Amino acid sequence: MRTSVRSASSQRGALTLLLGLLLLMGSTILTLSSVRVGIMEQRIANNERRGLEAQQAAQAGLDYALAMLGETEYSGGTVPGLAAAADYSYAVTVTRNADIDGCIHFTSRAEAESNAGxxxxxxxxxxxxxxxxxxxxxxNGLPPLVVNGGIQNIKGTPDIYPRTCDEAGEAEDCQSIAVASSADGIDLDMGHFNKNNKEGIPIPSGDQIAANAFEGSAWDYVFGISKDTFKALAAAADPRFLWISDSSKKLKDDLGEPSQPVYVAFDQAVGCPKLGGTVYGIVYFESPTACRSQGWGGAEIYGSVVFEGGLGQDQPPVGMTANGQLNQWSWVKAKSGTEGADLQQIRASRIPGSWRDWD
Structure with missing residues (x-):
């Protein structure tokens, strides 16, 4: 009887040991599985992070191409290095593809320098x-005076200096034009306008006048952007763009610099206010009638002044009295010889819906 008791007790001890071993093995397997899952999740998270960094680097390449395209005819290349972490930096290459229906198509590829994958x-x-x-x-420049209409009986002593084309480095297609008008030549009576060359020597009255230079509005002849776009630039507080619709605002001070020309537009509602000081850039008057008998003040304008209507009139008050100077600045050198900036600003923008993250 004692043998049977000892045998049952031994069996219970062995079973307890076996169950303990099974529980230990199970907990070990669960622990190893948890560690493995944690490692996999960490790798997945790291891969997602690196993938996001690479995508952001590729996007930065497109942003770089957009900025460069606003300055020049950018054809692609290597973007300055982008570092996302201490041990990860990305090489970004931008390629300009063939243009499609006016679309300038760029591809940006970013690759981790330490891991090509x-x-x-x-x-x-x-x-x-x-x-x-x-x-x-x-x-590459505008005439100093652009008029949408005729010019009649100008009085006063306004001086106009068209650009000369004998400077070194001038464009081959350079034309020395003082006035561009939409009217016929017979309707262009310069009156007291004094056209002079750079030495101040008078130019014959019939020379350097471009009649029938354009059709439509003077705005469309001069600007490549709409008035709404111009107003948006002015509303964004870009100091180069001024759209003036408040008649109480007077411009008697200097505007612009040789290295940073300005673009000033007077709304039709403000008429034809007079300017003062020195202006580097373009001045535009939207009113087709307000400037017929009123000059632009005694300002010296280095660039162009643009009128949406004719100047002077046959009916009282006869003509228009104007003073000051209009100087056709070459935008390479001003009349004083000061180095200038390029007047032709170029803007680049994205085409909505064209972005994708594959070739």
Whole structure:
């Protein structure tokens, strides 16, 4: 009987030991599985993070291309290095593809320099928009005076200095034009306008006048952007753009600099206010009638003044009295010889819906 008791007790001890071993093995397996899952999740998270970094680097390449395209005819290349972490930096290459229906198509590829397996690509289409639509006068500049209409019986002593084309480095298609008008030549009576060359020697009255230079509005002849776009730039507090619709605002001070020209537009509602000081840039008057008998003050304008209507009139008050100077600044050198800036600002923008993250 004692043998049976000892045998049952031994069996219970062995069973307890076996169950303990099974529980230990199970907990070990669960622990190892949890560790493995944690490692996999960490790797997945790291891969997602690196993939996101690579995608952001590729997007940065497109942003770089957009910025460069606003300055020049950018054709692609290597973007300055982008570092996302202490041990990860990305090499970004931007390629300009063939244009499609006016779309300037770029592809940006980012690749981790320490791991070629981490890479991303992004493509997008851009379009360029030039601020100015017309470059008559020098191949890359406007005449000092643009008039949508005729010119009659100008009084006073306004001086106008068209650009000369004998400077070194001038464009081959340079034309020395003082006035561009939409009217016939017979309707262009310069009156007291004094046209002079750079030495101040008078130019014969019939020379350097471009009659029938354009049809439609003077705005469309000069600018390559709409008035709404211009107003948006002015509303965004860009110091180069001024759209003036408040008649109480007077412009008697200097505007612009040789290295930073300005673009000033007077709304039709304010008429034809007079200017003072020195202006580097373009001045536009929207009213088709307000400037017929009123000059623009004694300002010296280095660039162009643009009128949406004719100047002077046959009926009282007869003519228009104007003073000051209009100087056709070459935008390479001002009349004083000061180095200037390019008047032709170029804007680049994205084409909505053209972005994708594959080739």
């Amino acid at each position: 981490i890479a991303a690509v992004a493509t997008e289409c851009f379009q360029r928009q030039q601020l100015l639509a017309t470059m008559i006068g020098s191949g």
